[in-house]
Amino acid sequence: MTDITLAPIQPDQPSHLMATYGRQAISFVRGRGAYLYTEDGTEYLDALTGIAVCGLGHAHPVIAEAIAEQAATLVHTSNLFEIPWQTAAAQKLAEVSGMEEIFFSNSGAESNEGAIKIARKFGTQQGVRLPKIIVAEQSFHGRTLATLSATGNKKVQDGFAPLVNDFIRVPFGDVEAIQEAALQHPDIVAILIEPIQGEGGINTAPQGFSYLEEVRNICNQHNWLMMLDEIQTGNGRTGKYFAYQHTNIVPDVLTTAKGLGNGFPVGAVMTQGKAVGLLGPGSHGSTYGGTVLGSRVVYTVIDTIQKENAVENAAVVGRYIVDQLRVQLADKNVQVRGFGMMIGIQLPKDCAELVAIARDQHKLIINVTAGSVVRLLPPINMTQVQADDLLERLVALINNYL
Ligand SMILES: Cc1ncc(COP(=O)(O)O)c(C=O)c1O
Known part of the structure; x- marks a missing residue:
């Protein structure tokens, strides 16, 4: 154990951190499962899990042991060598995703960069000189230059012109707009969308997941x-390992990150079918992608999700939370939406201040997105008892507020 004790951060203390985040004046020193603790031992129920990251909860003993053991054995060699844990992690991820090829990265944005490169390579191989990618309004794909250009939020792009070109934007869920774009732009090669828009406000398409099937058909039609x-x-976030598994389709390219490492920074871009083999030696890479340690974490996270039946749990307990919220908030003008442990409560007014009220008065960690949507991303292995605890705090919070 380290013998360094950090002094508590003082509100007027000068900071060398770039001010990219409006941080809450609280820090947690310890976590266990669905709960976080401050230095003085105050317990908070975490219904955010680091924004859909710690799906198995904080300080999961199996993940912690794997990290500690691997850190004390071998952390990194480089992709110049065989990495058995990377091969094993890819095998596991292929099993749960139905995809064939996997490239490990370190974040969500980096995974989407890989997808964008795959789409361009695909187009180039078909002889398309300036390949275009369809993306959706209100989407979020990351903060790198290409992914912020793909993102459907002006605030994210503001001040960063010139953006990466050749993204065609359509309203989320609007199939006719896609067909219209196809008529106007013969050089479209791919479409990139979220099955449920998270940052955009927990939005499914108006027609639900059948939108994904419609998009799949259009992609097939136009190659x-x-x-x-x-x-x-x-x-496991939405009650299936991947949200597309709520349907009968399979995408050609799939990206993931966040819950893949339960807090350890990892991501992946995956391909199957006609997207396989587009990136080869020299065309993509990452020093840290798929390190020995990161790969062992991925393997252990997936294995633990499987052994705990956490995906099934997310479906059942998530359904219970949504049903209870609809009943208990029936007399309020709110709309509850979501799948599994990805839940949004649309309030009739902007409610950013609820984050502080929840934290200070109810010892509950939540987030507000798209101005008026209370976003819940609890651990996917949350128990029924913890779900009741969450409901009690949340219903009191919203009842007092509206
Ligand atoms: C759908 C989606 N894509 C991409 C990202 C970017 O991931 P990262 O912050 O790991 O780069 C996020 C992060 O919130 C996301 O929700």
């Missing part, structure tokens, strides 16, 4: 790659 961003919806 485009269907690419799904499951950075947030993957790894």
